[in-house]
Amino acid sequence: MGLSTAFTELFGVEHPIALAPMGGSAGGALTAAVSRGGGLGLLGSGNGDQDWLARELPVLVDECTGNPWGIGFQTWAIDDGVIARTLEHNPTAVMLSFGDPSPFVERVRSAGAALILQVTDVEEARRAVDLGADVIVAQGTEAGGHGARHGRSTLPFVPLVVDLAAPVPVLAAGGIADGRGVAAALALGAAGALLGTRFQATTEALVAPATARAIVEGHGEDTERNRVLDIARASRWPAQYTARTLGHPFLDEWRGREDELATAPHAQEAYEDAVAQGRIPALPQWASEAIDLINDLPSAADLVGTLAAQAEDALARAGRR
Template identity: 80%
Template sequence: MSLSTAFTELFGVEHPIALAPMGGSAGGALTAAVSRGGGLGLLGSGNGDRDWLARELPVLTAESAGKPWGVGFQAWAADVGAVEWTLEHGPAAVMLSFGDPRPFAERVRDAGVTLIVQVTDLEEAHRAVDVGADVIVAQGTEGGGHGARHGRSTLPFVPVVVDLAAPVPVLAAGGIADGRGVAAALALGAAGALLGTRFQATTESLVDRATAHAIVAGRSEDTERNRVLDIARGSRWPAKYTARTLPHPFLDRWRNQEAELATDAQAGQSYQEAVARGEIPALPQWAGEAVDLIDDLPSAADLVTTLAAQAEAALKRACGG
């Protein structure tokens, strides 16, 4: 059984699997490994920091073996100049998430680069269609890291976006960590799946080893969507987007007290001091609800192949094969 879809045909990749462009995790080595494995690697540039991009892009281009790759930006935080500068480096795609894609969309299309827009609700999905997205990522609330505070679960959200966006191909995201999840995405009408947490737990990920091992040991019931850690570390993430993380001492202390935390200057200072002392991770440990399915730290290239084989086997079983 071949897993050829509109997504694989669009990019000329072997498998309908993409790397979520996770800031702090999806650096050049991880992005290149996913692309070498037959998926689409997406570099997690976040706000488009030039120094970070200048460090990671050469790694990516050197290790991608000529395979297609892309770069992801947080639309609320990036500036047009960073996107234009990145386009000069020859990405096959630019992905925009969390915010209005309109200031960037025309520049991406004018460069002849595929435009991917991630959406977390139907308003964002309609806007992605209106700006001419070539691919839309429908992200459910089960996903790790940032997502809609009042979004929908992946299972009911993806087919609605598939119908709304047709014939634009849609990738499913949120709570997918093995090939069965990829197969489920295809059954929902998606052209592939975008995975984040699963790729954090790989040898090429930029997360520190303690975080990678915490993901391997993590349980779904331990993950929690919150704004506490963004507020505590002084992040300017819009309130619409909360983040699903593993347990954290500051979350235990300030749960359901976001307003009080935001006005407590001592709390922010205490957070930074605890980071400096090594008592808490420098970044929250982002993880989705499918974290239970992660039990190893493979190479990302090998993982793509494994996910594709698992997906094919799952679809054969579903068809009685």
């Protein structure tokens, strides 16, 4: 029967499912696969690195075959020039996360792209409404990768944002890795779900094979929100955003000692040496609490349809009860 929502109608997609624009790992092939599968693929540009975009955007355009697609940025890490250059490729949507999106709103809007704003607390949600977001993503703390240090869990946060933002469509994000999670998002009043970690474990994702295996084999209790790995690798991520990752030797060594780590250059040098020698992953292994539900590495295009079918079945079973 299909799941028609305000989100699917806005973008003309078949399923209420979007790819989280995970910096670096949501490349052109993954983004295109999600869009071909009937969802909305969002390219994970992160800080708008021009070399990365020059490599991944042609792949996306070639493989997307006319389907809608978008691109996401870490708002704190970009400038107006990044947005302007990206809009030359005519994305259907631009998603902005983590930081003040107001400097970029009018440029996105004037280009005719839909504006998607991700929020991690109520204040951000109110600002997104005031800025005229076309879609709001409500991200709970169960999400893999970065999110608010003092955020809210997905289950209570999503309906709060839905009520606050109405009639603007809301996507739920954080701890969603199968069709039951998509169904739950819809039951909470969201117009769809945005998934990240589940799509990292696909054949098209730009992740190291060891990271894909770690996600498939991992468990929710293996994940932890922390700033240790950002500090160790000298990342500029603002302190108010922690990251949920799988376990890591540096996390075990420096947990609770972040201030000390920030002033210990020898520790950062040790981190770089360990990466160079292959003793630790080149990047932290971002992972959602929902990784227990991930046990295979399918094509992302097939996965979108599977998630939608599971969601329909879950809603039908709930209705029968």
